[in-house]
Amino acid sequence: MMDALTVTGRTDRHVIPLEPGHRLQPEAAAAFGQLQHAAALAGFSLRPANSFRDFERQMGIWNGKFHGQRPLLDRQSRPLDALTLATGARCEAILHWSALPGASRHHWGTDLDIYDPDLLPPGARLQLTPEEYLPGGYFAPLTRWLDRHLGDYSFFRPYACYRGGVAVEPWHISYRPLADRAAQALNPVVLLQAWRGQEVAGSARSWRISSGAILTISIRSRSMGWLADYWWVVLLVLAGMLIGGVKALRRVDATSYLKNRPELPPHRDNNAQWDEEDDWPKKP
Numbered sequence: 001m002m003d004a005l006t007v008t009g010r011t012d013r014h015v016i017p018l019e020p021g022h023r024l025q026p027e028a029a030a031a032f033g034q035l036q037h038a039a040a041l042a043g044f045s046l047r048p049a050n051s052f053r054d055f056e057r058q059m060g061i062w063n064g065k066f067h068g069q070r071p072l073l074d075r076q077s078r079p080l081d082a083l084t085l086a087t088g089a090r091c092e093a094i095l096h097w098s099a100l101p102g103a104s105r106h107h108w109g110t111d112l113d114i115y116d117p118d119l120l121p122p123g124a125r126l127q128l129t130p131e132e133y134l135p136g137g138y139f140a141p142l143t144r145w146l147d148r149h150l151g152d153y154s155f156f157r158p159y160a161c162y163r164g165g166v167a168v169e170p171w172h173i174s175y176r177p178l179a180d181r182a183a184q185a186l187n188p189v190v191l192l193q194a195w196r197g198q199e200v201a202g203s204a205r206s207w208r209i210s211s212g213a214i215l216t217i218s219i220r221s222r223s224m225g226w227l228a229d230y231w232w233v234v235l236l237v238l239a240g241m242l243i244g245g246v247k248a249l250r251r252v253d254a255t256s257y258l259k260n261r262p263e264l265p266p267h268r269d270n271n272a273q274w275d276e277e278d279d280w281p282k283k284p
């Protein structure tokens, strides 16, 4: 199901309509429906802003930013002039807010960007910036509600904190059971394969080699980033297991075992059952 075409958004056979203009995988769509229902009971009108997006569209966003045809923002959400940046720096700047074509979680049909149109002030346009969603922003109550209830419906925020690479995206939620599988299927080989014969701006051979790190960071921060952040938890758990094992071994005390060992039943050799006669064949 999660093959190379699916995880790089080069097919849409894995998604079904969610509502006009939005598509998700059937299982993720059902889970989102339940999340929407619960949100409605809490007084929120939870709506998708972005959902499934194919490779072509992601490439349009990427190339548009690269060639200065779409707005490009710096880390503080201030406009940048893409054309003044060298190729590597330009790609890095785009990567802060946008994924490489083929490496967007929106290809998977498991991820969506959400908002509440009723919380949007009259005349305001949805921008998908952290300021709208974090404390003090008009979507802050929705963010707080989602903090408590996303997990109940198997959703999580893959970009909840800044990991060096992709900006914080409190609006981006992901249906974990399917997204984890997609993340496992995505790797640089699959991605480069998806780029073959495509016009991905900045992906010329020279950039690909010199900035291989950007590619790796982009993928890692979007799928395996948790390991970079939580390696110490894994280490702690392993150390805990080791200490527990040593303690258990120490509790084994040979002397007290021998002192308290259970008595064995008397040995029976069943000699009484043998007849007296010697059945052994006699030598001729």
Ligand SMILES: [Zn+2]
Pocket (backbone or CB within 6 Å): 050, 106, 112, 113, 169, 171, 172
């Ligand atoms: Zn998103």
